[in-house]
Amino acid sequence: MGFGSDLKYSHDALLKLQDWELRLLETVKKFMAIRVKSDKEYASTLQNLCNQVDKESTSQLDYISNVSKSWLLMVQQTEQLSRIMKTHAEDLNSGPLHRLTMMIKDKQQVKKSYIGVHQQIEAEMFKVTKTELEKLKCSYRQLIKEVNSAKEKYKEAVAKVKKK
Template sequence: MGFGSDLKNSHEAVLKLQDWELRLLETVKKFMALRIKSDKEYASTLQNLCNQVDKESTIQMNYVSNVSKSWLLMIQQTEQLSRIMKTHAEDLNSGPLHRLTMMIKDKQQVKKSYIGVHQQIEAEMIKVTKTELEKLKSSYRQLIKEMNSAKEKYKEALAKVFKITRPWALCQGLCFAKY
């Protein structure tokens, strides 16, 4: 594998991890929302139950006994549990669920930003590897043509020089041979 293909595999792995994390966070968010809804409904049901029992029991209680005291204590504790459940549900909604929602938005923004940067880098890489490489190849081809043209001109000039200097060299050779 080359450097580029390793990076491509890494990019895909990072995207899979980000998708998995987002799905998990969305699942946790749904769970928390259902938990809040359930706790609020439970608290409301407990409060309604206490209100009904309280109305009925206050009408029928003409005397104070241990049983009636226990019954009133049970009603009060159920009302207290109802208030606690409602408070916890509201706290869960305004605290962790809100922060979780913001975290999901941040992760989605980070993923979007990551994808944008990756696309920009990939486009730059394509530009460098393809466009600039093609320019360099074209420039190289042009330089080869110029070199071949210059080589031909050099050979022509050399041939002219040999034509001009060769008879003289022959003449010199003949002239020296006579002496």
């Protein structure tokens, strides 16, 4: 019965590997979700900052100088960064994060299916090794009794023939 016990260790190892992979994927998913949230908040904060600066600066920019041009360029680039960060966060959320969520669900389903098939195989193995084996043993014992009974009858018949 070494074969069955070796399979049990393999089954346990596969379950541990599946659990480890699922935990890792959940960690990656949590990281990505926090990253999306953080990037969106950062983009929103940058945009709010630019909106606030625009309100204050428009009334003060009566004179155009190199400093004011630099300032406007810095505000525009900050707005552009805000838009890029928001776009990247949305892309991350709708692309890799969504696919990762689907992969986690698939892996959970595969694990559930694997466990079900394993239980079915174990039940079949139990049936074959225990139940059917016991039936065969009982049948064998019954046949031994019948053989012994037939031998006794044969010996009695031979003894009767010798007496005559």
